[in-house]
């Protein structure tokens with residue numbers, strides 16, 4: 188099992204749930220190290236049978252302040268610096284989305300710009316009352332986060348956020364259906380942990396193929412989507428977990444899933 192030690196993250200693993208704190212003080216801004224650490228952590232969680240669900244949250248009062256504005260000049264001065272940084276950012280978003288274990292964003296505070304990108308790449312979002320989402324790129328002469336935000340917001344709200352940098356509060360995110368829950372900050376990890384443990388108790392094979400299917404069919408036609416889903420149904424039906432679930436049902440006992 189990997190020891191999960193990172194310069195910009197803290198990781199705790201308990202009951203098949205890996206909780207990751209973005210830990211880059213003071214505001215968890217996204218620099219190269221954080222991009223590399225989080226991408227590697229997700230790759231490792233994906234391969235670790237002791238991890239069945241991942242929760243990402245922020246250390247301190249901010250989930251993630253987005254691009255590290257303090258070292259941006261230095262990065263832009265290096266030849267190819269911006270394209271390398273953009274590629275690493277895409278790789279991180281991809282690693283979250285393609286992680287075979289479901290990833291829950293537990294938004295403890297503002298998630299801005301690239302921080303919104305991290306949140307929107309996750310499978311499930313829960314928010315503290317102190318949370319907010321925004322695209323402040325227009326305040327700092329940048330552009331980004333639009334593709335991610337399209338997954339969360341309707342046309343007019345998104346355009347307003349993009350063009351004004353408007354911050355959407357945790358309560359409003361709940362009202363809009365962007366997050367699953369909005370709770371006092373001290374209850375945030377309990378809320379996320381409850382969902383994570385519910386997922387961890389299910390068949391890992393079924394859960395993994397379920398999110399793989401949901402991701403794969405997102406951009407497919409109805410016909411291709413049904414076909415893909417039915418191919419996956421055939422695959423999951425052959426798993427040991429499916430056999431165990433059938434047996435447990437007949438024996439009127441809870442199933443013991445092995446993830447095979």
Ligand SMILES: C/C=C/C(=O)SCCNC(=O)CCNC(=O)[C@H](O)C(C)(C)COP(=O)(O)OP(=O)(O)OC[C@H]1O[C@@H](n2cnc3c(N)ncnc32)[C@H](O)[C@@H]1OP(=O)(O)O
Pocket residue numbers: 213214216248249251252253254255256257297299300301302323324326327329330331332
């Ligand atoms: C392509 C992708 C683009 C993007 O991601 S664009 C998004 C860029 N991000 C931003 O524009 C966010 C700017 N920051 C803020 O709005 C606020 O800050 C926060 C809401 C995150 C936190 O507010 P508060 O709790 O009042 O803290 P504070 O006094 O404003 O900041 C504390 C320290 O954090 C540094 N900091 C804030 N944001 C960033 C950042 N994005 N990159 C690097 N450092 C940042 C500050 O400078 C300061 O530091 P010091 O104590 O040394 O003065």
